[in-house]
Amino acid sequence: MSWIDAILQGTLLGGQYALFAAGLSLIFGVMRLVNIAHGDLIVLSAFIALVCVESLNLHPLLSIFIVCPIMFCFGYALQKVILNQILGKDILPVILVTFGISIIIQNVLFEIFSADSQRLLSGELDTLSLKLSDTLSIGWLPLIAFLASIAVITSLQFFFYKTKTGMVFRATSDNSEVVELMGVNRNHVFALAMGVALAVAALAAIFMGMRTNFDPSVGPARLIYAFEAVIIGGLGSLWGTLAGGIIIGVSQAIGANINPGWQVLSGHLVFLFILAIKPNGLFPKTKD
Amino acid sequence: MSFTNKNHNAENLSSFESKNSSLRKIFIVIFILLLVMAVSLPWWGGRSDMRLVSEFCYYLVLAQLWNLIAGYGGLVSIGQHAFVGLGGYAFFIFTVYLGVHPLAAILLSGVFALIFAIPSAYLLFRLYGAYFAVGTWVLAEVYRLGFAQVTTMGGGSGMSLPINIIKKLGDSKFDREMLLYFISLILALSVIASIYFVLRSSWGLALTAIRDSETAAESLGVKKRLIKYSVYLFAAFGAGMAGSIIYLNKLRISPDSAFSVSDWTVNIIFIVVIGGLGTLEGPIIGALIFFLLREILADFGSIYMIFLGIVAVIVMLKFPKGIWGFISSYFNIEIFPVRRKLLISKKGT
Numbered sequence: 001m002s003w004i005d006a007i008l009q010g011t012l013l014g015g016q017y018a019l020f021a022a023g024l025s026l027i028f029g030v031m032r033l034v035n036i037a038h039g040d041l042i043v044l045s046a047f048i049a050l051v052c053v054e055s056l057n058l059h060p061l062l063s064i065f066i067v068c069p070i071m072f073c074f075g076y077a078l079q080k081v082i083l084n085q086i087l088g089k090d091i092l093p094v095i096l097v098t099f100g101i102s103i104i105i106q107n108v109l110f111e112i113f114s115a116d117s118q119r120l121l122s123g124e125l126d127t128l129s130l131k132l133s134d135t136l137s138i139g140w141l142p143l144i145a146f147l148a149s150i151a152v153i154t155s156l157q158f159f160f161y162k163t164k165t166g167m168v169f170r171a172t173s174d175n176s177e178v179v180e181l182m183g184v185n186r187n188h189v190f191a192l193a194m195g196v197a198l199a200v201a202a203l204a205a206i207f208m209g210m211r212t213n214f215d216p217s218v219g220p221a222r223l224i225y226a227f228e229a230v231i232i233g234g235l236g237s238l239w240g241t242l243a244g245g246i247i248i249g250v251s252q253a254i255g256a257n258i259n260p261g262w263q264v265l266s267g268h269l270v271f272l273f274i275l276a277i278k279p280n281g282l283f284p285k286t287k288d
Numbered sequence: 289m290s291f292t293n294k295n296h297n298a299e300n301l302s303s304f305e306s307k308n309s310s311l312r313k314i315f316i317v318i319f320i321l322l323l324v325m326a327v328s329l330p331w332w333g334g335r336s337d338m339r340l341v342s343e344f345c346y347y348l349v350l351a352q353l354w355n356l357i358a359g360y361g362g363l364v365s366i367g368q369h370a371f372v373g374l375g376g377y378a379f380f381i382f383t384v385y386l387g388v389h390p391l392a393a394i395l396l397s398g399v400f401a402l403i404f405a406i407p408s409a410y411l412l413f414r415l416y417g418a419y420f421a422v423g424t425w426v427l428a429e430v431y432r433l434g435f436a437q438v439t440t441m442g443g444g445s446g447m448s449l450p451i452n453i454i455k456k457l458g459d460s461k462f463d464r465e466m467l468l469y470f471i472s473l474i475l476a477l478s479v480i481a482s483i484y485f486v487l488r489s490s491w492g493l494a495l496t497a498i499r500d501s502e503t504a505a506e507s508l509g510v511k512k513r514l515i516k517y518s519v520y521l522f523a524a525f526g527a528g529m530a531g532s533i534i535y536l537n538k539l540r541i542s543p544d545s546a547f548s549v550s551d552w553t554v555n556i557i558f559i560v561v562i563g564g565l566g567t568l569e570g571p572i573i574g575a576l577i578f579f580l581l582r583e584i585l586a587d588f589g590s591i592y593m594i595f596l597g598i599v600a601v602i603v604m605l606k607f608p609k610g611i612w613g614f615i616s617s618y619f620n621i622e623i624f625p626v627r628r629k630l631l632i633s634k635k636g637t
Contacts, residue, residue, distance in 0.1 A: 028418070032418070034418040036366075082601070082605065086604065086605065091417050091418055091421070092565070095418075095421055096557060096561050097604050097605065099557060100558075100597040100600040100601040101597070102597075103554060103593055103596070103597040104593075104601070106593075111594070220549065227422045227426075261433075262437075264433055265430065265433040265434065265437075268426050268429055268430045268433070269430065271426060275419070276411055276414070279419070
């Protein structure tokens with residue numbers, strides 16, 4: 001029974017990872033941008049949510065309506081002012097600049113909030129669980145996070161394939177120079193993509209903050225899980241990202257079930273194994 | 289070299305000479321002076337100066353190695369801390385558990401890191417660009433978490449170096465510190481010298497050709513795999529030795545410090561970027577600035593990291609070739625000329 005439980009909890013955890021990864025997958029797919037600061041931007045959003053929750057006495061779930069717009073604007077500005085300058089064939093400048101931004105965010109948060117662990121308290125929701133059988137139950141919070149990640153991916157998918165802006169995003173992903181010739185303002189499209197990505201990251205951050213403790217240093221680990229999900233899923237495939245998140249989540253849960261010290265390690269090993277047999281991920285949609 | 293000299297060998301189209309030779313001489317004199325000061329430091333400086341300079345040396349080694357693989361080889365790794373950690377742990381394994389003399393253990397630690405680098409490279413070289421970068425980081429995490437599982441070495445909390453091993457390095461404290469100091473200095477000088485000679489050889493040309501276009505280089509007969517493997521393994525070997533020296537200095541090792549991405553990768557990348565990527569002089573300038581800022585802002589803790597991050601971002605945006613790139617293009621000078629230049633013959637004019 002503990003195995004079924006592990007797989008179930010791992011799947012729910014995977015939904016959380018997919019939510020971390022959805023924004024990353026979006027910007028990676030649209031503009032091949034490797035955002036090393038993504039994990040720290042998630043943590044930044046969690047701290048903004050914390051400030052909202054504590055100062056306005058809001059429920060964390062309601063803070064979504066404040067934090068997501070803030071992060072959308074932040075993402076738009078970040079892309080427009082800094083990142084658009086360095087986009088190009090060479091990935092080195094992007095990695096270096098986002099590495100720099102990552103360090104700046106970590107240390108600014110550390111200066112303001114110190115290294116203390118924080119949590120977004122969600123009242124009753126914290127402990128409420130759904131009983132599936134005598135030995136099996138799942139928390140409402142992980143379940144909501146999982147459903148949210150499916151909802152986010154479904155709506156991103158709809159946005160990409162059914163709306164005009166989504167078409168522009170896809171066209172830009174295929175060939176950003178030709179899209180410019182068609183009269184599209186590439187910089188604006190990229191900035192929008194980053195805005196959407198960070199709004200999704202903010203959503204992920206709020207669920208993260210309700211489920212686990214966080215402090216200014218936890219960003220890089222979130223980044224790695226998110227990247228693993230994106231790469232396992234394959235470039236440009238959002239459902240692939242969800243599958244990737246679940247694979248990482250389940251591997252971690254199974255690893256933890258064998259030996260608590262192996263949780264994170266087994267996720268990484270499964271990632272490296274998949275990379276070794278399928279270097280382009282499981283469901284690649286576009287070519288790099 | 290003057291233009292008239294060049295006329296005599298019009299067939300020789302490539303040369304390493306830099307044009308502004310008088311300014312170059314000044315820089316070389318400054319460099320030699322610094323070197324003399326460094327070598328004589330134990331006789332006039334204090335112990336803290338020696339510690340600082342040896343720390344400078346191993347940061348410089350790591351910066352030069354990262355610059356070699358990323359700046360020249362185009363292998364953008366963000367997981368070089370893997371080899372620092374492997375080297376550090378290897379040093380403890382060899383000295384504490386196998387009774388190897390510390391000096392031999394330093395060399396063996398490099399070999400240990402190199403052996404681990406072979407399967408790592410086999411896996412990572414299947415990946416390109418961003419995938420490669422992320423893969424290197426994940427692999428470093430795997431090594432960190434792996435060592436955290438080894439309970440005989442203290443697991444996640446790490447272990448200390450027993451005093452009897454340190455005593456093998458010399459009888460008095462001064463002897464030991466001087467030996468440690470010269471080891472760091474020799475490692476730094478030999479790494480810089482070997483990179484310099486590699487880059488001036490046909491290997492260096494092949495390396496930059498791969499960086500600029502893998503396909504074009506391969507079509508011209510460059511053995512891409514061999515060259516990429518060689519530089520990656522060389523960098524692992526050097527980082528492994530640096531790691532062993534770092535933890536011989538620190539006397540204590542733990543997975544979180546040995547495989548620290550911020551200490552051994554982020555800082556190193558900042559040094560190279562601020563100094564100037566793809567030049568041998570850049571990491572030296574970058575390391576000098578890094579240590580200067582650190583000494584000035586030491587009391588401010590995380591403000592220092594914020595400042596360093598801002599400087600790195602601005603340099604990347606405004607001076608992508610770094611401080612040395614700016615100086616060298618402004619004055620047209622190279623201290624360690626490794627770039628080949630096309631010299632058009634002036635014959636007949």
